[in-house]
Each structure stands twice: as C-alpha cells, then as structure tokens.
Amino acid sequence: MSRRETRHAVVLGAGIAGLLTARVLAARFDQVTVVERDELPDTSVRRRGVPQGSHINAFAVHGRRIVEELLPGFSDDMVALGATTMDLGADFAIRHPFGWARQFPSELHVVCGSRGLTELVIRQKVTGLSNVSVVSQSAATGLVGDNSQVDAVLLRTTDDDKAVPLTADLVVDATGRGSRAGRWLAELGCRAPVEETVDPHVGYASRIYRIPAEHPTGWKACYLQLGPNQPRGGMLLPIENNQWLVTLLGAGPDQPRREDDFAAFARRLSSPVLAEAISHAEPLSEVVANRSTTNRRRHITDTPSNFVLVGDAACCFNPIYAQGMTMAAIAAVLLGHCLDQRPGLDNLAHRYYQQARAKTRWAWMLATTADARSPHTDGPPLSAAQRIAGRYLDRVLIAGTEDPEVQSRFLAMYNMLQSPTSLLAPRTVLRTYRATRFAANSHQSETAARLPEPGTSLSVDPIDR
Numbered sequence: 001m002s003r004r005e006t007r008h009a010v011v012l013g014a015g016i017a018g019l020l021t022a023r024v025l026a027a028r029f030d031q032v033t034v035v036e037r038d039e040l041p042d043t044s045v046r047r048r049g050v051p052q053g054s055h056i057n058a059f060a061v062h063g064r065r066i067v068e069e070l071l072p073g074f075s076d077d078m079v080a081l082g083a084t085t086m087d088l089g090a091d092f093a094i095r096h097p098f099g100w101a102r103q104f105p106s107e108l109h110v111v112c113g114s115r116g117l118t119e120l121v122i123r124q125k126v127t128g129l130s131n132v133s134v135v136s137q138s139a140a141t142g143l144v145g146d147n148s149q150v151d152a153v154l155l156r157t158t159d160d161d162k163a164v165p166l167t168a169d170l171v172v173d174a175t176g177r178g179s180r181a182g183r184w185l186a187e188l189g190c191r192a193p194v195e196e197t198v199d200p201h202v203g204y205a206s207r208i209y210r211i212p213a214e215h216p217t218g219w220k221a222c223y224l225q226l227g228p229n230q231p232r233g234g235m236l237l238p239i240e241n242n243q244w245l246v247t248l249l250g251a252g253p254d255q256p257r258r259e260d261d262f263a264a265f266a267r268r269l270s271s272p273v274l275a276e277a278i279s280h281a282e283p284l285s286e287v288v289a290n291r292s293t294t295n296r297r298r299h300i301t302d303t304p305s306n307f308v309l310v311g312d313a314a315c316c317f318n319p320i321y322a323q324g325m326t327m328a329a330i331a332a333v334l335l336g337h338c339l340d341q342r343p344g345l346d347n348l349a350h351r352y353y354q355q356a357r358a359k360t361r362w363a364w365m366l367a368t369t370a371d372a373r374s375p376h377t378d379g380p381p382l383s384a385a386q387r388i389a390g391r392y393l394d395r396v397l398i399a400g401t402e403d404p405e406v407q408s409r410f411l412a413m414y415n416m417l418q419s420p421t422s423l424l425a426p427r428t429v430l431r432t433y434r435a436t437r438f439a440a441n442s443h444q445s446e447t448a449a450r451l452p453e454p455g456t457s458l459s460v461d462p463i464d465r
C-alpha cells in the first residue's frame with residue numbers, strides 16, 4: 001500500500017479528523033506533520049480549541065469500528081482508562097416524540113468516554129507512529145503557492161508574530177468549523193467555496209456528575225430526543241471515572257444556559273427520568289454552553305490539487321445526530337483510497353471532493369431533513385421528498401416502540417452502519433406498516449393505548465420493561 005513518490009504531508013489541526021487523517025497518511029507518506037494551535041495535554045482534560053469537549057461526543061458504532069481498524073486496540077485502551085461499554089439496544093433508553101423505543105440485546109456496542117479521553121487515546125496511538133510528528137502551539141495562518149499547487153503552510157507560534165513557511169507535498173485542513181480555508185483559497189486566486197447552511201438554532205449545556213450509589217437500573221444511558229414538536233431534549237451518558245456527562249438541548253428560544261436553570265430545564269423534559277437521576281447526583285463541573293450546531297457544507301470547485309479539507313472544515317452537522325466524528329473517520333479513509341487510486345497528487349482534491357460528496361450525502365440529508373421539520377430552523381423549506389421521508393421515519397419510530405427488529409434497523413441506520421434506504425427493505429416496510437396500522441386500528445389493544453398522536457408523548461418508563 002505504501003506508495004512513496006511524495007514525501008511530506010502536513011495536517012492542520014489535531015482534532016479527531018486531523019489525527020485520523022494523519023494515521024492514514026502515515027502509511028502513504030515518508031513524513032507526516034500535524035500542526036495544532038493548542039498546547040496538547042498528556043491527559044483527557046478539555047482544551048480550548050475543542051469547545052465541544054465539554055459535551056457528549058460519542059462515536060456512532062460505524063465510526064468506532066473504523067477507528068478500531070485504523071488504530072487496533074482503541075476500545076480496549078479507552079476501557080483501560082476508565083471508559084464504559086454499552087449495548088446500544090439494551091442499555092440505552094431512548095424516548096422520542098412517540099414514546100420509549102423498545103430495548104433489546106443487540107450487536108451494537110459502543111465505548112463511552114469523554115471527548116478528551118477519546119482524543120487522548122487516538123492521539124497517543126497516532127503520535128506513537130514513527131513517521132508522525134506534532135508541532136503544537138502553532139497556528140496555520142495561510143498557504144504559499146498558487147491556484148494549482150500549494151508549496152507550504154504559513155505557521156505562527158503563539159509567542160511569535162512572524163509566520164514561517166513549512167513546506168509540504170500535501171496539505172490537509174482539519175481545523176474544524178472555524179476553518180479559514182475559504183479565505184486562504186481566495187488568497188491563492190481560487191474562487192471562494194460556496195457554503196450551504198441549515199441552522200437549527202439548537203443550544204447545548206452540559207455538566208458532569210458523580211454517579212450516585214443509588215441510580216436507575218434498566219439503562220446505563222438515556223436520551224430524551226428533540227423533535228419537530230419537542231423543542232427540549234437531554235442525554236445522560238456514563239463516562240470514565242464513574243461519572244455521568246449530562247447534556248441538555250434546546251431548539252429556538254428555550255435553551256439551557258446556566259447553572260441556575262440546569263436542573264429546572266431538566267425537569268421540563270418529556271420524561272422525569274433524567275431530572276430524577278441527577279437530583280441525587282453530585283455535580284463535579286460547571287455548566288458549559290455551546291451554540292455551534294449549524295449544518296454547513298463547503299462546495300469547493302476551484303482548488304490547488306494538493307490541498308484538501310476534511311472533517312468539520314469541509315462539512316459539519318448539527319451534533320445532536322452524532323455523525324461528525326464518524327464522518328471524519330470516513331473522510332480520512334476516503335483520502336487514503338484516493339491516494340491509492342492513482343499515483344501522484346494530480347487532481348487529488350477534485351477526485352477526493354467528488355467522492356466525499358457521495359459519502360456525506362446521507363448524513364447531510366438525515367440531519368437537514370430532521371432539522372427542516374423544526375419550526376426554529378433557518379434553511380431551505382422542506383421539500384416534498386423530505387416531507388415524505390420524515391413521515392415514514394415517524395412510522396419507523398412508532399413501530400420501534402414495539403418491534404425490536406424495526407428498532408434494530410433504525411439503530412443500525414442511526415449508527416451509520418446502513419444507509420437510510422435500508423429502512424425501505426420490504427421486510428422493514430411490512431413490519432413498520434403492520435405495527436403502525438395495528439396501533440391505528442386496534443384501539444382496545446395495549447399497543448394502541450401506548451401510542452399517542454404524533455407530537456405528544458407517552459409516560460411509559462423503560463425501566464418497567
């Protein structure tokens with residue numbers, strides 16, 4: 001696999017996208033340099049350049065599996081450092097606007113830890129590779145080259161104002177949502193990328209608690225989902241060191257913000273389970289808020305062939321769908337494939353973007369369709385296709401309150417193991433139709449009694465199952 005016509009790759013940003021890309025490039029370049037603005041800690045402590053580190057940042061199952069392939073032992077190392085494991089089917093209580101999803105033993109396993117721990121484990125593994133080095137406390141400030149080729153990146157250290165060039169055969173921008181790539185490309189004489197945004201106006205607020213001796217049984221994590229008629233949500237996830245990370249979510253004007261309204265906001269969610277759980281738990285952190293939830297993708301049509309954007313710099317999603325880190329992993333692997341498809345770097349960026357667009361299509365569609373159904377979202381109105389897809393998804397969710405097979409299909413899709421079209425498999429359509437028709441027609445049945453009108457909520461506690 002190692003094709004070494006080219007020598008030095010520079011990756012800007014040591015977040016998840018940057019580190020995984022560095023891992024992929026290490027197998028294809030003589031030397032990989034990761035440039036990071038922050039000082040990188042030896043622990044899982046939160047750092048400034050990753051403000052999402054205070055909030056739930058969990059890999060979808062597909063993402064975790066890719067990381068495991070790229071960096072064998074990732075999950076074991078997480079667990080060795082205190083992360084917990086969870087069966088998403090059995091241990092994760094999910095309440096959506098139609099009620100509690102059915103819980104059942106599944107093959108969908110995740111490792112739960114803080115973002116800081118996830119990044120630490122990945123960072124240790126990547127920087128342990130012999131041809132990867134990290135230049136920290138250095139910010140990339142621009143590119144040297146022209147509209148066909150980049151020759152170097154300009155770096156400025158935090159305590160020195162003078163930017164110095166670092167020469168590179170390939171430059172990858174993994175600097176996240178705040179990427180300046182548009183400006184850098186314009187400075188090289190390229191047309192600026194066209195940006196597409198859908199802003200759901202969702203706000204996060206999170207706090208860490210010590211897991212109390214007496215805590216709910218029947219689930220390890222719970223998720224009270226936002227929905228078109230449900231502007232508030234929350235999630236509780238066990239992380240390392242016997243802690244719960246609790247993230248509250250609000251769409252529109254009703255957003256969790258501060259310490260003094262955190263518990264009150266939790267009590268206004270669609271079920272009391274989360275508020276009750278934390279009412280007995282000792283808070284271990286401040287409440288930290290985040291409003292960076294806009295879906296944004298950059299369409300790059302004019303670019304030097306050896307400059308590529310990956311991760312949030314290229315396309316970021318409303319994080320409530322937990323897609324970003326998995327998409328970052330997919331992008332890293334795709335870049336490796338593009339390098340393997342053809343020797344040299346000719347036309348690399350165009351070839352990469354063409355394929356990346358196809359890879360991000362479903363994730364983008366899922367996030368923006370769900371967001372477009374919220375009255376608080378700024379973006380294009382729902383298309384007819386999105387309206388139909390949304391209604392069918394509602395039916396799948398309703399069926400998933402009763403039928404573990406349908407719920408299992410939904411979870412596989414949600415965890416990016418299957419595309420959304422997998423929910424149109426004849427067997428799933430039939431079971432969905434049966435479950436929802438039965439609910440609609442049989443008012444005497446227990447199932448029907450537990451299925452409310454769309455948009456209202458049930459008070460079935462998953463602990464009772």
Ligand SMILES: Cc1cc2nc3c(=O)[nH]c(=O)nc-3n(C[C@H](O)[C@H](O)[C@H](O)COP(=O)(O)OP(=O)(O)OC[C@H]3O[C@@H](n4cnc5c(N)ncnc54)[C@H](O)[C@@H]3O)c2cc1C
Nearest residue numbers: 013015016017037049052057058140176311312319324325
């Ligand atoms: C509140 C919130 C919750 C989220 N929850 C989830 C979740 O549950 N699951 C999930 O999959 N995804 C989640 N995401 C998204 C996920 O965090 C990102 O998609 C993923 O980490 C990929 O990000 P990245 O590596 O591209 O960018 P980032 O993680 O933002 O990393 C960018 C890095 O670049 C560095 N940098 C920035 N500018 C420069 C510069 N000029 N020079 C050098 N370095 C620079 C930064 O310091 C940082 O280290 C969440 C996001 C947010 C905001």
